[in-house]
Amino acid sequence: MAENRNDKSFRDSSSSQTLKKVMRVIGNYKILLAFSILLAGISVVTQLYVPILFGEAIDRIIAPGNVHFAEMGSYLRNIGMVVAVSSIAAWAMNRINNCLTYRTVRDIRSDAIRKIQKLPLSYLDSHSTGDVVQRVIADVDQLSDGLLLGFTQLFSGLITIGVTLIFMFSKNIEITLIVLVLTPVSFLVAKFIAGRSFQMFRKQTTTRGRQTALINEMIGNEKIVKAFGHEKAASERFREINLELEKYSRSAIFFSSLTNPSTRAVNNVIYAVVALVGAHRILNGSLTVGGLSVLLVYANQYMKPFNDISSVVTELQNALACAARVFELIEARPESADSTDELQESRGEVALDHIDFSYNKKKPLIQDFSFCAEPGTTTAIVGPTGCGKTTLINLLMRFYDTDSGSIRIDGQDIREVSRHSLRRTYGMVLQDTWMKAGTVRENIAFGRPDATDEEIIRAAKEARSWGFIRRMPRGLDTPVTDDSLSQGQKQLLCITRVMLCLPPMLILDEATSSIDTRTEILIQEAFAKLMKGRTSFIVAHRLSTIRNADQILVMRDGKIIEQGNHRELMAKNGFYTNLYNSQFAQTAENA
Template structure:
């Protein structure tokens, strides 16, 4: 709640006016019983009714009810505006925060769970906030003003109500603490369910290809049953709150009626006064009943808020420092670098490398040897545990990440296409590119052939499955061809392209790599014969290095790797 109040603080004007309208509405509603009591007291005895005064009071009641209704409408309007703007802020903050989270957090948490926090949990939070604001403002004003009116009528009856009130809190606290735990588990399980759905739908072809449908359904049923159990328990515990507090409140109501009945004969209270106090006793207890009746939504909202704040409070990646490259010539030095994802399991140790401008560095080795990890360190997706990496003589930790990454053009084995036009996807790194520049880059990357055949050419809207994997990779290559960065990173950049097109793209890459420092991760060793230096990695270490001919003559690990690809 404290964290939510900080977010609400931005909307103090909405909050202030909402409280004012709540006060107007409640005060007028609470004054109505006084007028009813006065009207009742105008019935003095049989055939002795002051009709003029009675109608006067009834007219006032009508006016007050109309004004109170308008004030309530304005209060709800402000609460709606405030709630949805707060939720908008939370979502915007969450997306911005995800952009600065270290990749280690994103690697360790499923996409579905993060999406569930940003979308589903904030939706539930908005529902709870809306109910909370509506009940809270009017509730607080109702309690305070009711007590003032009650004290003005009779001190003893009011004190009885105050003394008995804490019992209602004790009951509500006992039950709500248990329901909160269930709602927290419900929210976590919903996140796991969303992650599984996203995983199975995204990989549906693999699911069908390996006949995994039944196992997929079984896993979903398990999580679904778990969600059902937590949801039922959460609703069961929270639904006990309202009848329990109403039971306590009815005892208070009976106590007011009993004490008031004893006070009337002694002249300390009139019949009209007792009717007013009974009405106020109801009004006083109404906020507690209202809050307890929506406790399900409130507890659910707070449990979801907990998960949202857990995401928002995750430690950001180390902040950038001020700095830049004067001119990137492509010199890269790696000095005694050590790194591991899990500190218990060492991966890269004592890694040293000196790369001169324009060199083509090929990195080969068995799966899991640290090739892609090296690229992650070079791009500063992860920071080294020890040692340092220098570009143009400057430690990459002393350069803003954006400046560093804009110096590299990267094409990965994993392709990524955003929802948008072909033009949007190609111009990702150069938004101001002209059509002439885009077409030139597309022709060099051999993607123009399929782009021009699309219904609207460069303006064709794309989504994840609208083009083939090979075509996606060609678009990713086109992005790099358009930017013409001073250094290149190619991680299995042509793995999804047919052999003929690969040869053509390789020619384009050869032209692009002239004069540019390039790092090439490859499994097909035939593609790296022309590399200036080949690094052979195993278990996070460089075990061999040299050009293609030198390594073959050594007859070592590279020799075995190379010939294993051509053995029958």
């Protein structure tokens, strides 16, 4: 479903619209752009002035024994100086074009990263990680290649065409008009081919994003793939996408490869016409041999930019197809507007008032949900898989906004305060752990970069993680990644991270699911100390861990079906009782 929405928005963006967006970014560097065009003009004019000097030098060769060597030497010296100026201008133009290109793609990539930070979780949930990475990295690289080629050849080519016509008109108006009349044929051929190559490049880029997503998915979960014998199916799926990518790539390359030879064929016809007409004019005395040599050089120079531009257009089609995907990300609808008001230090009273929420509007999830957590109390949320427990946590943290109703902290609607100040009041430990590439110290101090070693060590001791940290080769300075620790160790570090911040409220979503029973007992003691005086929300499947909660919300199909403490709910002999007894029955059977 997500891919279909993405493909539709992608199809709606044309290459011209994408080019306008790219040019808006380039517009931030108008001075560099102006210098690039100026230097391109200098380089082109000086290059095109050389044939005139050569033509004049040729006309100084009158007949055997009648050669004006002094004048020829003067023209040759002038040619040397003009070539030197042209080379310096071309070198400077290329340097500026490199700078302009890399600054442009730097800005686009920075905009993409900043936008990801502002996107709602619903966008990231509906787009694969591999596809998003493909847009920010590979697609921007393709755009960079296209822009570099475009700046290098496009400006020079356009200026060459204009200046060449001026020089040709100064030599012979009739031949110049013949060249102008035949020129649109080359344009029409290039336009016809470019339109089809863009379609193929766009499909190629989309398919490449799907391929990257699949590779990321398979490699990131290779243990699961092997454990369930999914290797063959995964390889077959990759083969299908790879064949599809090959199909679109071959079509894109085929159409794009037609451009240059097609325009060259037209150009050769024009060159031949100029030679024939020019030879006839020499015979009737209206044109000199030097003049014809100049016109032939200009005819070739005039048509050469069309070949270069056709190559540029081909590369730009690929670049713009990639740019369209990047801009689709940059222009995605961000999170709803954030308030500038700050949530003051919270007492911890949390009230949910008749809230409704669903990920898919056609499939209601949480309906008319209300409850209140008093300051300093512990609220456990239990229920079968898919009943809305983790969704409720997402709403408390405002990762998603409610469809209706309100969530209030100390009487203040959370939509009326900034997300940052709201999330700062919560300490959150999830079942899914995350470690950034860095030292143990940097991972623990993620929420408090200014924390001292003494504070970090104290938090680690309280979270029972200091034991394995101390045994590491370099202690707190040991580099770690998401794959270098066991799941239990990562979860202990995540708990330590929250211990260090000491927020006024806590959210524990299956926080001890990957820890052995002995360590879990120690962690529960640490949590008891940490939760003392703090409003806490615990999502738990193991009901033995939440027997001391002040209130337990039993959810089913997005609604609270039972509410009370452990003793009250057991006395009701309802759904909670069955859930609790079934877990202990399973434990007894397993024993």
